[in-house]
Amino acid sequence: MTEGFTTATRAEPAGPVLAFTGELDAATAPTALTAIQALTLHRGEQLVVDLSALEFCDSSGISALLAARNLALAADAVIALVGVPRQLQRSLKLIGLAAFFPAFTTIEDARRGLSEED
Known part of the structure; x- marks a missing residue:
């Protein structure tokens, strides 16, 4: 089993930020899915998934x-x-x-990308 995978969620005014750390694979995808299912999103918000600390992602992670x-x-x-x-x-x-x-370098870039589309 892969060790060291974590998720962290924080609320921001523009929408939640969900961060994955470690290896996202068949062994850890259920943990990621639990974190995703726990999110509350509202119309017009932006969900940012921060993968900057992700070390590996297989097809289960892509799912x-x-x-x-x-x-x-x-x-x-x-x-x-x-x-x-x-x-x-x-x-x-x-x-x-x-x-x-849509992929961005930073959370701030992602947020600016959202405001440019509006």
Whole structure:
């Protein structure tokens, strides 16, 4: 079993920030899904998923990210990924999901991206 995976959530005025740390794989994806399902999103908010401390992400982790996107869509909110590791960026691009996840370097950049779209 993979050790050291953690999630942390904090509320911000523009929407919640969910951070994943460690390895997001088949063993830890249920923990990620639990954190995602615990989120409360409202119309017009932005869910930021901070991946800057993510060390690894397999297909189970990508499925968890899709669950977060689906949660945002169901709430009429948007999602943004922050600090996406290079390997995960490549994987998302190769499987055709990069366009589903706007990616930014920092949370502040993601928040500015939201205000520019409005």
